[in-house]
Amino acid sequence: MVRTACDACHRRKVRCSGGQPCANCSQATLTCTYHAVPQKKGPKGSRAKVISELRETQRQTNRHKIRSYSPDSSFDFNTSPLSPMRRRNPDVLSQQMIDGCIEFFFRHMYPTMPILHKGRLQEKVAREIDQSIEAYCLITSICAFMMIQPRMSLPGRPVGVRTNSDDLVSGKFTTASSLLEEVLRLRKAIDYIENPTLESVQTSLFLFACYFGLDKHNKAWYHLREATTLAQIVGMQDEPSYLSTDPVESIMKRRLYWLLFITERAYALQRHHPLTLHATIELPNPDEVPGDRQIINGFLHMINLFRPFDDTFIGLWNKARNDCSTAWLAQLQQQLSDALPPKLNSTETQAADIVTSQQWLRTMVWQLSITNGYLSSTSADSSMTFKYPIEIAKHLMADVRGLPQQALEVHGIGLIEKLFDVACTVTDVIACVPLDSSIFEIGPLEYLNQFLSLISNLRGGGSRFLPLLRAKISENLPSMATPVPKAVMPIKDEYVDEIASPLSTKPAPLVHPSPLVIRTATASLSDPSLVFSDISPGGSNASTPLGTPTVAAAIPHSMPRIQFDGRYG
DNA sequence: CCCTGAAGGGGATGGATGTT
């Protein structure tokens, strides 16, 4: 018996002589390949999977038999002539799903991730998916990422009948998990680390995005670092590497590098991680792809925003150094203001991310300022005063108000987390800084109400962040009468397909603020660094085009870890 | 119709691995 049969012999179920080419392939003039990936052997998961499966199907068919007798037509799929090990499992990744996911990606995600060419990707699906494990992994990881988008429906499932939101959610998340597992399994079989391609980098980025969305931040960071490391192995940080490749690929590669650049910086801020990528190559050109002008302009704005958050800032942020100054911080705030033109030349979707990121980054700089004791109540530069976050909140609300809800929702949990970060900072300011309320046309508390209202209305985060924000507010501002925003719409379930949502009329469970123990800032204002040292001096949300990282960071570090709802963890 | 060869279903066998 041969150790591994070649792909053709496996498919033909004939004895394989081994070797290259094997006797059968040689006789049949076939290309003899050994691409098939052996599956892991031995039992996995719960015991007696097959038996329980059989039992379950028998139970179901027995029940059906009573009512009607119909020929079973559910086994006519999956006739693709692939070796069984590489064969797509149509239950998990059907053609329909691939098409649906690609369509969704280019309709909703492309403006924030303009790193794939639609035609090329479709060609890859048609030609390469069965031939190349790299291509298969890329497409599968894209589909997994689409599956965790709040607005994405599960392709191929009848929407409506018998689908309640829980089914849909768990269906989508189960699908996403299977797809992720599939990618990781297949990747083990190829030496993508020693011989990475552009696809490897893209796949790692999508894996990061998936785990980010699933709130699994160790895995997320691992894959982000994998993406940046592979990018460096491929040489993406060197300008000359963009000359030799095919023009379309070169364009997408350049954009990918900059997307990684932005993403890494946002994540570094949120999670106190170091940077690996720097601005070493030319920026993308807005005019190189017809129709992409606006999108790339928006993309350039994002790059501009994150560019100042270099090793120096991150070093200070992570307390690896301490040589900052008032002037430098004030200049950084100025840079953030200058990074954007008065009128954004971008899509609305991007504008949502850009303005939120800008205000969020200002909040980060402000936090660094206060942590290092550089703020003063009398500074002429408002960015160096204690009340600055209230100004930030005001701007943010003004910027966001003009945008359609959808433009905000597309960014998923990431954007909501940024909003949450800013709101938390504002809460702390209101709690700790004596405010002369006459200065503000609208009271700062009103901004908090607006944040609550906004977050509760956005799909994809309300149920995770709203209770946290409520808890934070009631802990720090007990005087603020139950800060329930007026006209709160029922929080729509984050993952309910929009078509299906009219059917699931049950208002999503309003999560009550759990009895969180938030350590309140108790020190006096005479020592501002103490006051705010436990307000996320680092851990806030960053906005990432992928959605921004997370909550826990924005919460005082001493706070116990919170189970949000256990569904995804 | 028969002959031939390919396809592929069924299943024996055995290796690998998780569970007890």
Place this chain on the structure above:
DNA sequence: AACATCCATCCCCTTCAGGG
């Protein structure tokens, strides 16, 4: 260590298409 379970290989056999 014994056992259960899953997976891969490949033999055996039936089916079927194409040529005569």
